[in-house]
Amino acid sequence: MAESILDSLRAGGKKLTKPRKAILAILEQSSLPITVAEIADQLKKARAAVDLVTVYRNVAMLQELKLVNPVGLHEGQMRYEVCHGREHHHHIQCRGCGQIVDLMLCPLKKLTELVERKTKFAIDGHVLEFFGWCPQCR
Amino acid sequence: MAESILDSLRAGGKKLTKPRKAILAILEQSSLPITVAEIADQLKKARAAVDLVTVYRNVAMLQELKLVNPVGLHEGQMRYEVCHGREHHHHIQCRGCGQIVDLMLCPLKKLTELVERKTKFAIDGHVLEFFGWCPQCR
DNA sequence: ATGATAAATGCAACTCACTTGCAACTTGGA
DNA sequence: TCCAAGTTGCAAGTGAGTTGCATTTATCAT
Ligand SMILES: [Mn+2]
Ligand SMILES: [Mn+2]
Ligand SMILES: [Zn+2]
Ligand SMILES: [Zn+2]
Numbered sequence: 416m417a418e419s420i421l422d423s424l425r426a427g428g429k430k431l432t433k434p435r436k437a438i439l440a441i442l443e444q445s446s447l448p449i450t451v452a453e454i455a456d457q458l459k460k461a462r463a464a465v466d467l468v469t470v471y472r473n474v475a476m477l478q479e480l481k482l483v484n485p486v487g488l489h490e491g492q493m494r495y496e497v498c499h500g501r502e503h504h505h506h507i508q509c510r511g512c513g514q515i516v517d518l519m520l521c522p523l524k525k526l527t528e529l530v531e532r533k534t535k536f537a538i539d540g541h542v543l544e545f546f547g548w549c550p551q552c553r
Numbered sequence: 554m555a556e557s558i559l560d561s562l563r564a565g566g567k568k569l570t571k572p573r574k575a576i577l578a579i580l581e582q583s584s585l586p587i588t589v590a591e592i593a594d595q596l597k598k599a600r601a602a603v604d605l606v607t608v609y610r611n612v613a614m615l616q617e618l619k620l621v622n623p624v625g626l627h628e629g630q631m632r633y634e635v636c637h638g639r640e641h642h643h644h645i646q647c648r649g650c651g652q653i654v655d656l657m658l659c660p661l662k663k664l665t666e667l668v669e670r671k672t673k674f675a676i677d678g679h680v681l682e683f684f685g686w687c688p689q690c691r
Numbered sequence: 692a693t694g695a696t697a698a699a700t701g702c703a704a705c706t707c708a709c710t711t712g713c714a715a716c717t718t719g720g721a
Numbered sequence: 722t723c724c725a726a727g728t729t730g731c732a733a734g735t736g737a738g739t740t741g742c743a744t745t746t747a748t749c750a751t
Contacts, residue, residue, distance in 0.1 A: 430718050430727055451708085466730050471709065473728095489625055489680075491738090492708060507674055516672055522664050523681075530683055534654055536645055538685035542627075543661075545668055547676035568698055568747050589738085604701050609738065611699095629709090630737060 420482055420499050427480050434465040438473045447515050448486040448494030448506070488515070488544060507545035511552025518545070558620055558637050565618050572603040576611045585653050586624040586632030586644070626653070626682060645683035649690025656683070 420439060424431065441457050442449070451470045458465045474495050477483040484498040488508050494515075505518045527538050558577060562569060579595050580587070589608045596603045612633050615621040622636040626646050632653075643656045665676050 428727085432717065432728060434729070467708095468710080468731080469729060475710095485627070487625055487627055489623065507668060507672055507676070509674065510677070516674075518668060518672075520664075522660060526658075526660050527683070530645060530656060531685075534645055534656070535688045536647065536654075536683070536685040537691055538645070538683050539648070540684040541682065542684075543681045544679065545665070545674070545676050546678040546680075547669075547674040550673045553675055566698090570699060570746065572700070605737095606702080606739080607700055613738095 420497075423480055423482055423499065429476065429480075433463075434469050435473055437461070437463045437465060438470055439477075442474075442477070442483060442495065442497050445496065447517065448484075448488075448496035450492050450494050452492065486544070487542065505543045505545070507547065509549035509552050510546055511548055514549050516549075558635075561618055561620055561637065567614065567618075571601075572607050573611055575599070575601045575603060576608055577615075580612075580615070580621060580633065580635050583634065585655065586622075586626075586634035588630050588632050590630065624682070625680065643681045643683070645685065647687035647690050648684055649686055652687050654687075 421431065437458055438454060441454050451467065451474060454470050455465065455467050474483060478485060482497065482499045483495045486494040486496060486506060488494060502519060503521055505521060506515050507518055508515045523541055523543065531538050559569065575596055576592060579592050589605065589612060592608050593603065593605050612621060616623060620635065620637045621633045624632040624634060624644060626632060640657060641659055643659060644653050645656055646653045661679055661681065669676050
């Protein structure tokens with residue numbers, strides 16, 4: 416069976432503080448990538464307000480442990496989503512309303528090998544995001 | 554024959570000022586995407602110093618006219634490259650030295666159609682960038 | 692050529708995402 | 722229970738990018 420996020424944190428010598436658990440809970444509940452500011456807002460609504468800088472430090476740490484992934488959608492701020500225990504996938508975002516939809520697919524396995532052969536790079540990541548207009552904003 | 558960038562600017566009612574022409578010259582000479590700061594640096598070296606804000610305003614305008622494309626490589630700042638008259642393509646960047654290499658390919662035509670069918674979005678753009686380690690940094 | 696007008700520029704001040712320094716406060720293990 | 726390491730919050734800092742505004746410049750009609 417798979418190691419849980421809390422197990423990974425313990426394995427990484429991290430402490431399970433109250434703010435940290437609250438941040439993690441929000442990330443795990445979110446099915447789409449969210450911003451640091453949105454995490455802080457949700458914490459405030461849940462009367463568990465945590466300083467913004469603590470959210471920043473926690474998502475940075477979670478990235479280092481490869482438990483969350485950054486998703487850059489050219490909005491000025493980054494979004495983050497849990498990757499631990501979830502399928503690798505991509506997103507599409509509406510240029511009108513900003514809506515984000517998960518695309519549970521990745522066509523890049525074969526292409527990655529081709530690019531490695533061509534460039535001699537050792538590829539360890541890629542970003543693939545689509546942009547367009549959703550049915551409502553069309 | 555294709556319309557030149559200067560033609561597009563005139564068609565867009567833009568003036569051909571000295572700073573603007575200098576910025577355009579640097580963008581057109583650059584085969585890889587460059588940052589606003591790098592453009593300003595090159596201008597300074599060429600003794601044609603132009604205010605940073607003027608460079609920002611010009612790349613924004615060139616984006617609106619679809620003459621340059623933004624390339625977001627998660628470095629904190631955006632890069633821009635001329636797209637007018639050039640093939641659509643993607644990039645790979647080394648996580649060690651930051652080196653960027655053009656990948657003159659795009660595997661996304663068919664996938665775009667599939668995603669449009671699945672999501673009902675009208676897709677008008679995508680980003681695809683690879684990250685990894687170049688032979689020297691391996 | 693000249694002058695009118697609209698656009699573009701440069702400077703300074705500003706915003707916003709994100710980072711850093713540091714003292715005070717948890718956490719988890721001895 | 723005590724302690725050291727890790728974490729937190731606050732305040733201040735950084736750096737990319739934006740905005741307001743007075744001045745300058747390009748273009749075009751005369
Ligand atoms: Mn997702
Ligand atoms: Mn390129
Ligand atoms: Zn929409
Ligand atoms: Zn390298």
